[in-house]
Amino acid sequence: MRTLALTAVLFDVDGTLVDSVDLHAQAWRETLAGFGIERDLAEIRARIGMGGDHLLPALVDQATLAAIGEATISAARGELFRADYLAQVRGFPGARELIMRLREDGYAVALATSAQSEELAALKQAAAIDDLIDDEITADDVTSSKPDPDIFTAAIDRLGLDDPHRAIVVGDSPWDALAAARARLACIGVRCGGFADADLRRVGVTQIYDDPTDLLAHYDELFG
Incomplete structure (x- = not known):
């Protein structure tokens, strides 16, 4: 049993509730190539889960970013x-069954994602x-x-939680875990x-499950 009762679950979306990581990586590679920037797909994929404000500086040198414009590249990626x-x-x-169970048990459920707001409605529909x-x-x-904590701290504020330990994050990437840790x-x-499990454990994740169905199978030990 937990010493401080959980009241909220904060879900990442891409790679956690919907199967989209490879699609995002492909879109970024195609977008960058359109600006004459060639990057390996695996190099891009490893950074999915970051927002564009972190992903682009990690993949593109500062001079090129300044010449083209980070906002220009991000907008092109979003459109594509x-x-x-x-x-x-x-x-x-x-995904739907897990969140329904949480809601039935009285948990508040929030999405905390690096996705753009224009994409989120379709992602929610995909996950039903x-x-x-x-x-x-x-x-x-x-x-x-x-991996900055802003998305999670904003979710805590929106839900009106008096202590971050009343919430827990569910995410698929090291960037989720780093952001969560920075938000306590x-x-x-x-x-x-x-x-990889090793990448998640390296940033402090100790509980790792296959997918939403596996979380449901272990629901009582995680949320009960």
């Missing part, structure tokens, strides 16, 4: 993703959870995205986004 990739996103099995969410924070709502939140990891 929405036009060519967003319709391919599918929800992971068990659009009618189950108490609040949502996107990269557009904060000045700095994951524990993070449950899931493998369905494709990140």
Whole structure:
């Protein structure tokens, strides 16, 4: 049993509730190539979960970013993703059932994602959870995205929690875990986004499950 009762669960979306990490990586690679910037897909994929404000400086040198404009590249990526990739996103099995169970048990549920707000409605529909969410924070709502803590601290504030230990994060990437730790939140990891257990454990994740269905199978030990 936990010494401080959980009252809220903060979910990452991409790679956690919906199968979209590879699609995001492909969209970023195609966008960068359109500006003459060639990057390996695996190098890009390893950074999915960051917002563009962190991903681009990690992949593109400062001089090139200054010449093209970070906002220009990010806008092009967003347009491409929405036009060519967003319709391919599918929800992971068990996502709706897990969140329904949490809601039935009285938990507040918020989405805390580095996705753009223009994409989130479609992502919620893909996971069939659009009618189950108490609040949502996107990269557009904060000045700095994951792995900075802003998205999670904003979610805590929106939910009116008096202590961050009353919430827990569920995420698939090291960037979720780092952001959670910086917001003084524990993070449950899931493998369905494709990140290695070792990468999650390296940033402090101790509980790792396969996907939303696996979380449901262990519901009582995690949330009971």
